[in-house]
Amino acid sequence: MPTSFAVAREIAVFTEARAYEVAWHRHPAWKLVLPLGGRVRVGESAGAGVLVPPQYAHVCAASSAFVAVFVEPWCLRADPTAPTWLDGRTVRRLLDAMSGGGAGGVTDMEALRAEVASFAGLRTGVDPRVPYAVRACAQAARIDAVAAELGLSPARLRALVAAEVGIPLATLRQWGRLRAAFGSLVGRGEAEGIAEAAAEAGFADQAHLTRAARRFIGRTPGSLDRR
Numbered sequence: 001m002p003t004s005f006a007v008a009r010e011i012a013v014f015t016e017a018r019a020y021e022v023a024w025h026r027h028p029a030w031k032l033v034l035p036l037g038g039r040v041r042v043g044e045s046a047g048a049g050v051l052v053p054p055q056y057a058h059v060c061a062a063s064s065a066f067v068a069v070f071v072e073p074w075c076l077r078a079d080p081t082a083p084t085w086l087d088g089r090t091v092r093r094l095l096d097a098m099s100g101g102g103a104g105g106v107t108d109m110e111a112l113r114a115e116v117a118s119f120a121g122l123r124t125g126v127d128p129r130v131p132y133a134v135r136a137c138a139q140a141a142r143i144d145a146v147a148a149e150l151g152l153s154p155a156r157l158r159a160l161v162a163a164e165v166g167i168p169l170a171t172l173r174q175w176g177r178l179r180a181a182f183g184s185l186v187g188r189g190e191a192e193g194i195a196e197a198a199a200e201a202g203f204a205d206q207a208h209l210t211r212a213a214r215r216f217i218g219r220t221p222g223s224l225d226r227r
Contacts, residue, residue, distance in 0.1 A: 003224060005186040008109035010072040010131065011116075012179055013098065014186075021061035022218030028054050028167045028175045030071040030078070032116065034091050038064025042083050049086035049094070051078055051120060054167060058083075059218065067095065070179070071116060073165050073172075074130060078120040090119060130164045133157055137169060138176025138202070177201045178212045185224055194221045 004015045019038065031052045033040045040050050041061045052058060054073040078084050086094075097115035098107055129150050136146045147157040161169040181201035185194065198209035198221075210220050 003186055004107075005183045006107040006109070007179065007183055008113070009135075010075050011109055011113055012070045012183075013107050013109070013112070014068045014070070014182070015065075016062070016068065017065050019061075019063050019065065020219075022059065023214070024057065024059050025214065025216060025218030026055055026057040027052075027070070027216045028171050029073055030054060030076050030120070032067075032069035032071070032086075032094065033060060033062060034067040034069065034086075034095055035062045036065045036067065036095070038062055038066070040066065045083070045085070047085040048088040049091035051076075051084040051086065053078065053080045053082070053084075056081075056083065067098065069094075069098075069112065069116070072131065072134070073167055074126045075123060076116070076120045077123040084120070086119075127160060127164050129157075130161055133161060133169065134172045134176065137173040138180070141202075143169065143173070174212050175216055177203060178209070178216055181209055181221065182213075182224070185221055197221070 003017050004013075006013045032049065033052070034049045039046050039048060039062070041063075042050055042052060042058050052060070094112065094115050098112040129152075133146055133150060136149070137143050140146050143157065144154045147154045150157065152160065158169045161167070161172065165172070178201070181197045181203065184197040184200060193206075194209065195206040198206045201209070203209040203212070210222075213220055
């Protein structure tokens with residue numbers, strides 16, 4: 001099973017082809033870890049699978065190849081204060097939904113989204129300007145341009161996002177760029193550099209990307225197995 005990365009509007013799926021342990025980190029998104037035959041450990045606890053809430057500081061390890069599913073922080077209404085542990089049946093159901101019944105390794109994002117919603121629940125009532133602003137700011141050079149498009153000052157836009165999501169817009173912006181950089185890196189060969197992926201995603205340089213990766217996912221871009 002090769003390492004892969006797939007992205008839909010509010011969900012990203014990363015498949016790691018080996019057991020792996022990541023250092024202390026805190027991601028601004030919901031994260032599902034679904035081991036393929038092994039177990040996952042978060043801190044001192046372990047289980048068949050886990051949903052880690054946004055902004056929850058932790059270390060994490062999987063004893064087998066695994067799938068990590070990242071869902072934007074405004075999407076789910078599971079427990080925001082602690083990990084939610086999954087039993088083996090739920091993990092299999094999520095993996096089956098995502099694989100579309102085994103159709104050539106293609107990730108079925110809509111089926112996966114529906115299955116995640118069935119056990120974690122969907123959050124409703126979020127101001128629609130928030131997801132739009134987060135996506136736009138990850139791609140734009142200046143936050144004030146996005147704010148102006150929405151008829152807000154930059155300060156009001158930042159306050160809106162913080163009030164609705166509980167995470168600073170600048171953090172979500174950098175998270176979106178990190179996701180773009182890792183998606184680009186998974187498809188590259190070793191001869192193609194991390195610096196190019198950093199620049200394409202909007203980071204100042206390779207070091208900036210590496211710091212963001214350590215902060216949000218506990219590993220570096222160079223740790224990706226890009227065979």
